Amino acid sequence: MDNQEQRPFPPKPAAPPTAGLPQVSAPAANTTAAAEPSPPKHSRGTSILLKAVFALVLVGVVFALVWLANRLDSQPVAPAGDPGSGVVEISPTPLPTPLALPREGVVPPDYRLGDCFKDFDPAALRSTVVACDTGHSAQLVAVFRYPAGDSYPGREALAAKALEACRAAKLAPVANDYALNFQRAYPSGTSWDSGDRRVDCYVTADAGNVINASVLP
Structure with a gap:
Protein backbone atom coordinates (compact mmCIF):
# COMPACT_ATOMS: atom_id res chain seq x y z
CA MET A 1 0.00 0.00 0.00
CA ASP A 2 1.53 3.28 -1.08
CA ASN A 3 1.67 6.11 1.45
CA GLN A 4 -1.43 4.95 3.37
CA GLU A 5 -2.08 5.79 7.01
CA GLN A 6 -4.66 4.55 9.60
CA ARG A 7 -6.38 7.24 11.61
CA PRO A 8 -7.81 6.66 15.20
CA PHE A 9 -11.52 6.00 15.80
CA PRO A 10 -13.60 9.05 16.87
CA PRO A 11 -13.88 9.25 20.70
CA LYS A 12 -17.06 7.81 22.32
CA PRO A 13 -19.48 10.37 23.87
CA ALA A 14 -19.16 10.81 27.66
CA ALA A 15 -22.91 10.25 28.20
CA PRO A 16 -25.88 9.07 26.14
CA PRO A 17 -27.14 11.77 23.81
CA THR A 18 -29.91 14.06 25.13
CA ALA A 19 -33.42 12.99 24.13
CA GLY A 20 -34.76 14.66 21.06
CA LEU A 21 -31.47 15.16 19.46
CA PRO A 22 -30.86 13.25 16.32
CA GLN A 23 -29.11 10.00 16.89
CA VAL A 24 -25.73 9.72 15.37
CA SER A 25 -24.63 6.20 14.92
CA ALA A 26 -21.08 5.47 15.88
CA PRO A 27 -18.73 4.45 13.12
CA ALA A 28 -18.42 0.73 12.57
CA ALA A 29 -15.57 -1.00 14.24
CA ASN A 30 -12.30 -1.37 12.31
CA THR A 31 -13.38 1.28 9.84
CA THR A 32 -10.37 3.16 8.50
CA ALA A 33 -10.13 6.41 6.69
CA ALA A 34 -10.00 6.36 2.94
CA ALA A 35 -6.55 5.81 1.56
CA GLU A 36 -4.77 8.88 0.47
CA PRO A 37 -4.48 9.26 -3.28
CA SER A 38 -1.49 7.69 -5.00
CA PRO A 39 1.28 10.00 -6.10
CA PRO A 40 0.53 11.68 -9.37
CA LYS A 41 1.32 9.50 -12.37
CA HIS A 42 3.39 12.20 -14.07
CA SER A 43 6.37 11.35 -11.80
CA ARG A 44 6.54 7.84 -13.27
CA GLY A 45 6.07 9.24 -16.76
CA THR A 46 8.98 11.65 -16.26
CA SER A 47 11.24 8.79 -15.16
CA ILE A 48 10.38 6.77 -18.28
CA LEU A 49 11.03 9.82 -20.47
CA LEU A 50 14.45 10.41 -18.91
CA LYS A 51 15.42 6.77 -19.45
CA ALA A 52 14.32 6.98 -23.08
CA VAL A 53 16.38 10.15 -23.62
CA PHE A 54 19.43 8.53 -21.99
CA ALA A 55 19.07 5.47 -24.20
CA LEU A 56 18.89 7.64 -27.33
CA VAL A 57 21.99 9.59 -26.28
CA LEU A 58 23.87 6.35 -25.59
CA VAL A 59 22.93 4.95 -28.99
CA GLY A 60 24.09 8.18 -30.62
CA VAL A 61 27.46 8.05 -28.86
CA VAL A 62 28.00 4.41 -29.87
CA PHE A 63 27.09 5.22 -33.48
CA ALA A 64 29.52 8.17 -33.51
CA LEU A 65 32.35 6.00 -32.17
CA VAL A 66 31.71 3.29 -34.77
CA TRP A 67 31.63 5.90 -37.53
CA LEU A 68 34.90 7.44 -36.33
CA ALA A 69 36.60 4.03 -36.13
CA ASN A 70 35.50 3.17 -39.67
CA ARG A 71 36.71 6.53 -40.96
CA LEU A 72 40.13 6.08 -39.36
CA ASP A 73 40.40 2.56 -40.72
CA SER A 74 39.57 3.81 -44.21
CA GLN A 75 42.37 6.38 -44.27
CA PRO A 76 45.05 5.31 -46.77
CA VAL A 77 48.34 4.32 -45.20
CA ALA A 78 51.40 5.39 -47.15
CA PRO A 79 53.49 2.34 -47.98
CA ALA A 80 57.17 2.30 -47.17
CA GLY A 81 59.14 4.09 -49.83
CA ASP A 82 56.57 6.79 -50.62
CA PRO A 83 58.15 10.26 -50.94
CA GLY A 84 58.05 12.14 -47.69
CA SER A 85 57.50 9.09 -45.49
CA GLY A 86 59.40 10.82 -42.69
CA VAL A 87 61.01 7.57 -41.45
CA VAL A 88 64.27 5.82 -42.18
CA GLU A 89 63.51 2.86 -44.44
CA ILE A 90 65.61 -0.22 -43.74
CA SER A 91 63.46 -3.05 -45.12
CA PRO A 92 63.12 -3.43 -48.91
CA THR A 93 59.65 -3.68 -50.41
CA PRO A 94 59.69 -6.42 -53.09
CA LEU A 95 58.16 -5.55 -56.44
CA PRO A 96 55.23 -7.70 -57.64
CA THR A 97 57.32 -8.51 -60.71
CA PRO A 98 61.08 -8.45 -60.07
CA LEU A 99 63.11 -6.40 -62.52
CA ALA A 100 65.48 -8.22 -64.84
CA LEU A 101 69.13 -8.07 -63.79
CA PRO A 102 71.68 -6.82 -64.48
Missing part, protein backbone atom coordinates in the same frame (compact mmCIF):
# COMPACT_ATOMS: atom_id res chain seq x y z
CA ARG A 103 70.38 -3.33 -65.31
CA GLU A 104 72.85 -0.83 -66.65
CA GLY A 105 72.55 2.94 -66.74
CA VAL A 106 70.24 3.20 -63.71
CA VAL A 107 69.95 6.81 -62.45
CA PRO A 108 70.07 7.57 -58.70
CA PRO A 109 66.34 8.46 -58.38
CA ASP A 110 65.59 4.90 -59.55
CA TYR A 111 67.80 3.20 -56.97
CA ARG A 112 65.73 0.95 -54.72
CA LEU A 113 66.44 -0.02 -51.14
CA GLY A 114 68.33 -3.32 -51.23
CA ASP A 115 69.82 -2.80 -54.71
CA CYS A 116 73.35 -4.12 -55.21
CA PHE A 117 75.76 -2.23 -57.49
CA LYS A 118 78.73 -3.32 -59.53
CA ASP A 119 81.73 -0.94 -59.71
CA PHE A 120 79.81 1.53 -57.59
CA ASP A 121 80.71 5.23 -57.57
CA PRO A 122 78.34 7.33 -55.42
CA ALA A 123 79.17 10.42 -57.47
CA ALA A 124 78.29 8.75 -60.79
CA LEU A 125 75.14 9.81 -62.62
CA ARG A 126 74.41 6.19 -63.62
CA SER A 127 75.16 2.80 -62.10
CA THR A 128 74.82 -0.92 -62.85
CA VAL A 129 72.42 -2.85 -60.63
CA VAL A 130 73.19 -6.56 -60.35
CA ALA A 131 71.86 -9.58 -58.50
CA CYS A 132 73.15 -9.52 -54.93
CA ASP A 133 74.43 -13.11 -55.18
CA THR A 134 76.88 -11.99 -57.86
CA GLY A 135 80.01 -9.88 -57.36
CA HIS A 136 79.25 -6.26 -56.37
CA SER A 137 80.92 -3.49 -54.44
CA ALA A 138 77.99 -1.70 -52.77
CA GLN A 139 74.42 -2.14 -51.54
CA LEU A 140 71.82 0.47 -50.62
CA VAL A 141 70.83 -0.40 -47.03
CA ALA A 142 68.86 2.62 -45.73
CA VAL A 143 66.88 5.51 -47.20
CA PHE A 144 65.24 8.63 -45.81
CA ARG A 145 62.91 10.82 -47.87
CA TYR A 146 62.11 14.42 -47.00
CA PRO A 147 58.57 15.67 -47.73
CA ALA A 148 58.26 17.31 -51.12
CA GLY A 149 57.25 20.67 -49.65
CA ASP A 150 60.22 21.00 -47.30
CA SER A 151 62.75 23.74 -47.88
CA TYR A 152 66.42 22.88 -48.31
CA PRO A 153 67.70 22.03 -44.79
CA GLY A 154 71.36 22.69 -45.50
CA ARG A 155 74.37 20.44 -46.02
CA GLU A 156 75.07 19.81 -42.33
CA ALA A 157 71.49 18.78 -41.59
CA LEU A 158 71.47 16.46 -44.59
CA ALA A 159 74.77 14.87 -43.56
CA ALA A 160 73.40 14.33 -40.04
CA LYS A 161 70.26 12.71 -41.43
CA ALA A 162 72.37 10.42 -43.63
CA LEU A 163 74.39 9.40 -40.58
CA GLU A 164 71.13 8.67 -38.75
CA ALA A 165 70.05 6.46 -41.65
CA CYS A 166 73.31 4.50 -41.53
CA ARG A 167 72.99 3.99 -37.79
CA ALA A 168 69.44 2.68 -38.27
CA ALA A 169 70.49 0.12 -40.91
CA LYS A 170 70.20 -3.52 -39.89
CA LEU A 171 72.78 -5.87 -41.41
CA ALA A 172 72.71 -9.65 -41.63
CA PRO A 173 75.51 -11.74 -40.05
CA VAL A 174 76.97 -12.33 -43.54
CA ALA A 175 78.15 -8.70 -43.49
CA ASN A 176 80.88 -9.79 -41.06
CA ASP A 177 82.44 -11.85 -43.86
CA TYR A 178 83.51 -8.69 -45.69
CA ALA A 179 85.50 -5.55 -44.93
CA LEU A 180 82.74 -2.97 -45.36
CA ASN A 181 82.29 0.73 -44.84
CA PHE A 182 79.23 2.93 -44.64
CA GLN A 183 78.98 5.59 -47.31
CA ARG A 184 76.42 8.40 -47.33
CA ALA A 185 74.82 10.32 -50.20
CA TYR A 186 72.43 13.27 -49.98
CA PRO A 187 71.11 16.06 -52.24
CA SER A 188 72.97 19.21 -53.12
CA GLY A 189 71.14 22.52 -53.19
CA THR A 190 70.83 22.21 -56.97
CA SER A 191 69.47 18.66 -56.94
CA TRP A 192 67.09 19.59 -54.11
CA ASP A 193 65.63 22.34 -56.30
CA SER A 194 65.09 19.75 -59.04
CA GLY A 195 63.05 17.56 -56.67
CA ASP A 196 65.69 15.30 -55.09
CA ARG A 197 64.62 14.58 -51.48
CA ARG A 198 66.45 11.31 -50.82
CA VAL A 199 69.19 10.61 -48.32
CA ASP A 200 70.92 7.26 -48.95
CA CYS A 201 73.18 5.02 -46.92
CA TYR A 202 75.30 2.34 -48.63
CA VAL A 203 77.66 -0.34 -47.47
CA THR A 204 80.70 -0.46 -49.73
CA ALA A 205 83.78 -2.64 -50.15
CA ASP A 206 87.01 -0.84 -50.91
CA ALA A 207 88.39 -4.02 -52.50
CA GLY A 208 85.89 -3.85 -55.36
CA ASN A 209 83.28 -6.37 -56.43
CA VAL A 210 84.00 -8.87 -53.67
CA ILE A 211 80.57 -9.02 -52.02
CA ASN A 212 78.56 -12.05 -53.16
CA ALA A 213 75.45 -11.85 -50.96
CA SER A 214 72.91 -9.34 -49.73
CA VAL A 215 73.97 -7.89 -46.39
CA LEU A 216 70.40 -7.10 -45.41
CA PRO A 217 68.47 -9.55 -43.20
